[in-house]
Amino acid sequence: MAFKQVTSPHAHSAQSTSKVMQLVIWATVPGILALTWQFGWGSLINVVIASVTALICEAIVVKMRGRSVAFYLSDYSALVTALLLALSLPPLAPWWIIVVGTVFSIVVAKQLYGGLGYNPFNPAMVGYVVLLISFPIQMTTWVAPLALLPEGISHPGLVESLQIVFGSINPVDGVTGATPLDMFKHSSGLLVDQVYEREPLFNLAMFAGAGWEWVNIAFLAGGLILLSNRIFTWHGPLGMLGALALMSVIFYDSGSSTSPGTPMMHLFSGASMFGAFFILTDPVSSAVSNRGRLIYGALIGVLVYIIRAWGNYPDAVAFAVLIANFAAPFIDNYTLPRTYGHTDRRRATEKEEG
Amino acid sequence: MCAEACPASLLPQQLFWYAQAQDHERLEAHNLFDCIECGACSYVCPSNIPLVQYYRAAKGEIRHAQDEKVKADHARERFEFHKERIEQAEREKEEKRAARREAALKAKANPPAADKTDGASGSKAEAKPSSSAADIIAAAQARAAAKQASPEDQQAKLERTIAATEQRLIVAEEKLAEAIASDSDKQAVFSAAVENTRQKLQQSKTKLAELTA
Structure with a gap:
């Protein structure tokens, strides 16, 4: 036997x-x-x-x-x-x-x-x-x-x-x-309000670009279903969306002609929700600890905004996720959770450093 | 999923990874030994990986490696001590040899040198050990003198010695006479013995005379 x-x-x-x-x-x-x-x-x-x-x-x-x-x-x-x-x-x-x-x-x-x-x-x-x-x-x-x-x-x-x-x-x-993100990329010279007034893509929409906002709401709903089934934790998506929102608020520039767009537009167009709930929550290529996922998500959010606002591509979830995948093992090394019964967090690389 | 399930807040995924790679340092940095082997990670694992089995094997490997290390350290220490000891013994021997060699050389070099000069240095060199020998003799004589309780005892002792010596002299003279009679080879020996005994008798008599005088 x-x-x-x-x-x-x-x-x-x-x-x-x-x-x-x-x-x-x-x-x-x-x-x-x-x-x-x-x-x-x-x-x-x-x-x-x-x-x-x-x-x-x-x-x-x-x-x-x-x-x-x-x-x-x-x-x-x-x-x-x-x-x-x-x-x-x-x-x-x-x-x-x-x-x-x-x-x-x-x-x-x-x-x-x-x-x-x-x-x-x-x-x-x-x-x-x-x-x-x-x-x-x-x-x-x-x-x-x-x-x-x-x-x-x-x-x-x-x-x-x-x-x-x-x-x-x-x-x-x-x-x-054009997609809403394309539109903002090529609308230099116009204030954000003017873009919203002139472009049907925005004036026919509720807050973030016709069509796209519905797609993002739908992916948000799907993501929340997964979240409630504990397929992943809230850390990654919150990290990304939080960082993206924060970045777009900071650099909103009160809607000037060089503004990369409103926070709502950044959260609800392109692949924001899709990326936040379906791409970066991949358990294999993301960071492993909760704190690590928060940092990993935030890194993606920041990268998405940077590439969208100042990069060559209108949307950037794919690039941001790949760059963050590179960084995931590094993040893991420095975000070990505090083990039960220990007073301090350890670092995975402590032997090499010491 | 496993990381959320772990009651000790470990990272089962990382532990599994490093257990497969047998990266003991990383495993210990990830607090593998805080794993209580409850199996919660393995229970929730969607891929049914026998995680606890890997952890137990890894723990065993680490313990084994530690034991081996202790053993190896101990053996090395003993070996080093042994080597040190052998070396020291060798050094001491070598020192002794060198000292002896030097002494021999000195001994060889000094006496002709003493003869050539005035012999004072040579006699001086010899005086030292002889003086210590004289000390020892003096001490022995002192002890012997202390043992001699009184002049009466000494006189009695001397008288006994004289009587015994006279007896021995008579026996020796008889033996000598016998030897002369039989013309033996031992004639010379017996005559020497007679002479010797006679001298001793004479010495004892003079000592007794000194004591009584």
């Missing part, structure tokens, strides 16, 4: 990796719905293409590594990566963009580093950054939100969207448009 395991615990909670991943997938549903409502079928098509590609890639690589394909596919982690990448890509992007990004995410950023649990970087964000650097035009062409479509034009239907994605027809003029 062989004991499989002789140490405690002799029971396990039902919270397996696949359950956690499924919950994450369900939590993106509000976001997917909001994206589809505001930007048409494009996001859904992205999700389908990315998911299929991810599953195929994962199966091939796992097979090549001589592991159990069924076991690794059933943990849903490849699907989550595909989903997160698909939701961050612009709707109606060409199909090969999605495929290239997904292949890079799964094969290079995840499996070549050792698979789930060993990747130092968030795979979805690696894929996104590769695409953004390699194909800037396709990656920065966003569909205009519902409220901004010209009279008589609606988002392309499902069949038409598929044709656009697979390159057989070109999208109708006016279907694409």
Whole structure:
């Protein structure tokens, strides 16, 4: 008789990796719905293409590594990566963009580093950054939100969207448009109030840019579902959103013409909520302690704002997350929690320093 | 999840990582030995990693390494002490050898030197040990004198000695006569003994005369 395991615990909670991943997938549903409502079928098509590609890639690589394909596919982690990448890509992007990004995410950023649990970087964000650097035009062409479509034009239907994605027809003029962050990047010379008055993107919106605010609210709702299910702690998201809000308040510049935008706009457009609740909460590539996650999140928030305000890219969640992933082990070394019964925190590097 | 579950506020993920890497220093910096092995981290682990098993193995490894280190230190200390001791013994021997060699050289060099000059230095060098020997003799004589209780005892003792010596003289003369009669080889020996005994008798008699006078 062989004991499989002789140490405690002799029971396990039902919270397996696949359950956690499924919950994450369900939590993106509000976001997917909001994206589809505001930007048409494009996001859904992205999700389908990315998911299929991810599953195929994962199966091939796992097979090549001589592991159990069924076991690794059933943990849903490849699907989550595909989903997160698909939701961050612009709707109606060409199909090969999605495929290239997904292949890079799964094969290079995840499996070549050792698979789930060993990747130092968030795979979805690696894929996104590769695409953004390699194909800037396709990656920065966003569909205009519902409220901004010209009279008589609606988002392309499902069949038409598929044709656009697979390159057989070109999208109708006016279907694409600037994002709120683009708008502020290129609106120098105008006061914030003037931008809000003149641009339909803002004057048709409640507080942060038509369409985008709904998407962000939906992702916020999904994130809160995950938070209430204790999939992650509040430290990372709060750190990021807090730092982003603080930075945008400090540098708001009372709405002058050089202002990078209002705090509300920074919190509720672009990938702010998506990043805060779905990207930086990745347990593998983030910091491990609560204090560490707070710092990690704050670092991302600061970086997002810096790149948005003074960098070359309109949005920056992917870059900020990757940079913070680099810093995560460093943060971990200096944020060990105080162990129960000890009076002081220790540092992981104390031997090397001493 | 595991970090939130840990009742000792440890970081199970990091501990697992360093346990796999057998990085003992990091494990101790992360307070591995504060782990009470409750299994809460392993219970909540979505990947069902047997974390506690890793920690127990790592603890065992660290303890083993510490024991080995203590042993090694002890052995090294003993070896170093042993080496030191051997070296010291060797040094002492060498010193003794050198001293002896020097003394021999001196002894070889000094007597001819003394003869060549005036012999004063040589006799001086010899006087020292002889003076100490004279001291010892004087002390012994003093002790002997102290033992001699009174002149009467001394006189009685001398008289007894004279009587015994006279007896021995008679025996010796008889033996000598016998030897002369039988023309033995021992004739000379016996005559020497007779002469010797006679001298002793004479000495004792003069001593007695001195004492009584």
